[in-house]
Structures are given as structure tokens and as C-alpha cells.
Amino acid sequence: MLHHARDERIPVAILGATGSVGQRFIQLLADHPWFRVAELVASDRSAGKSYQAAAPWRLSSDLPEAAAALPVLDYDADLQSPIVFSALPSEVAGEIEQRMARQGRALFTNTSTHRMDPDVPLLLAEVNPSHAKVIESQRRNRGWNGFIAANSNCSAMHLVLALKPLQDAFGLEAVAVTTLQAVSGAGYPGVASLDIVDNVIPFISTEEEKMTEETLKMLGRLDSDAFTPAPIVMTAHCNRVPVRDGHTECASVRLGSTPAIEEVAAVLAAFKGRPQELGLPSAPDRPIVVRPEENRPQPILDRDTERGMASVVGRLRPCPLLGYKFVVLGHNTIRGAAGASILNAELFKAEGLLPV
Numbered sequence: 001m002l003h004h005a006r007d008e009r010i011p012v013a014i015l016g017a018t019g020s021v022g023q024r025f026i027q028l029l030a031d032h033p034w035f036r037v038a039e040l041v042a043s044d045r046s047a048g049k050s051y052q053a054a055a056p057w058r059l060s061s062d063l064p065e066a067a068a069a070l071p072v073l074d075y076d077a078d079l080q081s082p083i084v085f086s087a088l089p090s091e092v093a094g095e096i097e098q099r100m101a102r103q104g105r106a107l108f109t110n111t112s113t114h115r116m117d118p119d120v121p122l123l124l125a126e127v128n129p130s131h132a133k134v135i136e137s138q139r140r141n142r143g144w145n146g147f148i149a150a151n152s153n154c155s156a157m158h159l160v161l162a163l164k165p166l167q168d169a170f171g172l173e174a175v176a177v178t179t180l181q182a183v184s185g186a187g188y189p190g191v192a193s194l195d196i197v198d199n200v201i202p203f204i205s206t207e208e209e210k211m212t213e214e215t216l217k218m219l220g221r222l223d224s225d226a227f228t229p230a231p232i233v234m235t236a237h238c239n240r241v242p243v244r245d246g247h248t249e250c251a252s253v254r255l256g257s258t259p260a261i262e263e264v265a266a267v268l269a270a271f272k273g274r275p276q277e278l279g280l281p282s283a284p285d286r287p288i289v290v291r292p293e294e295n296r297p298q299p300i301l302d303r304d305t306e307r308g309m310a311s312v313v314g315r316l317r318p319c320p321l322l323g324y325k326f327v328v329l330g331h332n333t334i335r336g337a338a339g340a341s342i343l344n345a346e347l348f349k350a351e352g353l354l355p356v
């Protein structure tokens with residue numbers, strides 16, 4: 001076989017590359033068949049150092065050698081990559097992300113800043129791939145050659161994966177969810193250890209609002225170029241718990257019909273979306289894994305299911321209040337953040353929507 005010395009993969013940049021989500025991007029992109037990590041960007045604290053020196057590596061796999069040696073750039077650097085992944089704090093993301101899109105780049109973001117903009121798709125590749133087409137009106141409205149495509153809050157993501165097949169098969173009228181969210185969801189160093197060890201914190205700023213509005217946007221309709229949120233009554237309680245990775249969510253739902261529990265389980269387990277049809281590199285074979293054991297899912301046992309890209313559902317049973325209840329668990333920095341963004345970028349490439 002001929003060996004091609006030139007790497008023909010598309011160069012990508014990561015903004016916020018030194019943080020919890022940034023490190024996941026580097027890990028997940030290390031041997032990616034289509035994308036090559038070319039540029040790493042972080043704050044003034046890190047810029048000018050090598051990545052290895054700037055960012056103590058906190059994941060269990062080794063820091064990929066190619067990334068270790070890259071210099072960390074600052075936000076004013078003149079980037080070359082046509083695809084940019086953002087893991088910036090929301091306070092600083094707005095102007096930087098818009099600049100990337102204005103410069104003609106495809107910007108895939110984990111930050112909340114643009115998620116609810118009426119012309120930004122809030123994409124979960126299996127759930128609402130057709131929402132991607134709103135980027136055409138985004139470009140028209142804003143005069144951009146590039147675009148911004150967002151993925152949701154990590155808790156909303158796993159809940160929505162589990163709700164979508166129920167909405168399609170049975171109709172979905174009401175959702176009540178209580179989350180038990182991992183500490184890594186607050187970034188690094190996140191919540192002080194003395195605040196979280198031996199404790200539960202029943203408040204995560206703006207999380208309940210995000211859970212609700214983002215869920216309804218993702219499950220809603222896009223008609224020509226306007227989103228209509230799904231007409232679902234929804235309430236959320238969000239809690240921080242002393243778990244390292246993996247958000248657990250206890251949900252009750254009222255469906256539009258009254259299927260048997262076995263039927264609900266079968267619909268969840270059979271769910272596939274566009275990424276599976278297209279065979280995208282980061283797509284899990286099973287986006288939803290249904291566990292029959294009475295004490296699953298659990299973070300330490302189930303968060304790495306399908307390389308951290310699945311939502312794991314268990315304890316499916318009748319609910320006297322809303323009809324059905326279950327537990328859903330998923331990895332917050334893999335499917336809940338970096339993995340979801342990468343899957344969105346793969347979807348755009350496969351559908352011919354990238355400006356490269």
C-alpha cells in the first residue's frame with residue numbers, strides 16, 4: 001500500500017483547550033480519521049507555553065504526543081483551521097465565537113452563549129439533524145461565510161436522547177426530571193472539594209432553566225427558518241453530587257398513549273439516528289442502551305458505555321404520577337460535550353455542510 005506522507009485530514013482548532021472539555025477534545029480527536037488537531041487556544045495564563053506545560057493532563061489515557069508539543073495560542077492569534085471547536089467559558093465566548101464564524105469558519109460550540117439564538121441550531125446529531133439547515137438563514141442574517149452550531153447542556157443532552165424515541169413513537173406531554181450531576185460538569189477545578197465531599201448541593205446556577213428551554217428547542221420543530229419549542233410541560237431539579245464523571249437523571253414522563261413497559265423499552269433500545277445511518281466515525285452503534293438490572297445505571301459502571309457516547313437507561317417502570325419513569329445516565333464531558341460536538345462536525349462533513 002502506498003504511504004501518504006501528507007496528512008490530508010482537516011485541521012481543527014480547539015478554544016479553551018486546557019479545560020475539562022478541551023482535554024476531552026484532544027483525547028477524542030487523537031486518532032480521528034477526518035480531523036487533525038492543529039491549533040490549541042486558551043487564556044493569557046496559558047498562551048505562549050507548550051500545551052504540555054500549560055495544561056496538566058487530567059485524563060487516564062496518555063496526553064497525545066502531537067498535542068503535547070503544540071504551542072498554546074491566544075485568542076487574537078490568526079488561526080488557519082477551517083473547523084473550530086469551542087469549550088470556552090460563556091462569559092468570554094460570545095465575541096470570540098462570532099469572530100470565528102465571520103472569518104468563514106465552522107464553529108461547533110459547547111458554550112451556552114449562542115444556544116438559544118433563533119438562528120443557531122442546537123444540535124444532537126441523532127435527534128434533530130434537520131435543524132442544521134437553519135445555518136443558511138444564520139449566514140444571511142449575519143452576513144457570515146462560516147456559522148455557529150451549538151450542542152446543549154450536558155444534562156439536557158442525555159435526557160433528550162431518551163425522550164426523542166418516546167416522543168416519536170407515543171407522543172410526549174410532560175416531563176419531570178431530577179438530576180444528580182458530576183463534579184466535572186463544573187469544569188476544573190470546579191466545586192471546592194470541601195463543598196462537595198460528603199454532600200449534595202441542590203442548586204446549579206441557571207441549570208434548570210437551560211435543561212428546560214434547551215430540551216424543548218431540541219425536541220421542537222424548525223419550520224422554514226423559525227423554531228417552535230415542543231409543547232411539553234417540563235420541570236427540572238438539578239443537583240451537584242460527589243461523582244467525578246457521569247450525570248444521572250431520574251425522569252417521569254406522561255406519554256400521548258399507554259404502551260406496555262416492554263414496548264417502551266423496545267422502542268428505546270431500537271433507537272438509531274442519522275449518525276448510525278451514515279456510519280459516522282464517532283457514532284455509537286447503540287445511542288441508547290437499556291439495562292434490565294434493578295440497580296443500574298450507575299456512573300462508575302455505565303458512563304463509558306459505547307466509548308462514553310451512549311445514554312444508558314434503566315429502572316423503566318410505571319409512575320403513579322405521570323405514567324412512566326426511568327433513570328438515564330451519560331458521560332458529561334464525552335457525549336455531554338466534546339464527543340457530541342465532534343459528532344456534529346462529522347454530520348456536517350458527511351452532509352456536505354462544511355465550508356471546506
Ligand SMILES: NC(=O)c1ccc[n+]([C@@H]2O[C@H](COP(=O)([O-])OP(=O)(O)OC[C@H]3O[C@@H](n4cnc5c(N)ncnc54)[C@H](OP(=O)(O)O)[C@@H]3O)[C@@H](O)[C@H]2O)c1
Pocket residue numbers: 015016017018019020021022041042043044045046047075086087088089090092110111112152153154184185186187188189332333336337
Ligand atoms: N464540563 C462539562 O461537563 C461541560 C459539559 C457541557 C458544556 N460545558 C461547557 O463547556 C465550556 C467549558 O467548560 P469546562 O468544563 O471545560 O471549563 P474549564 O475546565 O473551566 O475550562 C475553561 C477553559 O477556558 C479557558 N479560559 C478561562 N477563562 C478564560 C478567559 N477569560 N478568556 C479565555 N479563555 C479562558 C481556560 O484556559 P486557561 O487554562 O488558560 O485558564 C480553559 O481552557 C463551558 O462553557 C461549559 O459550560 C461543560
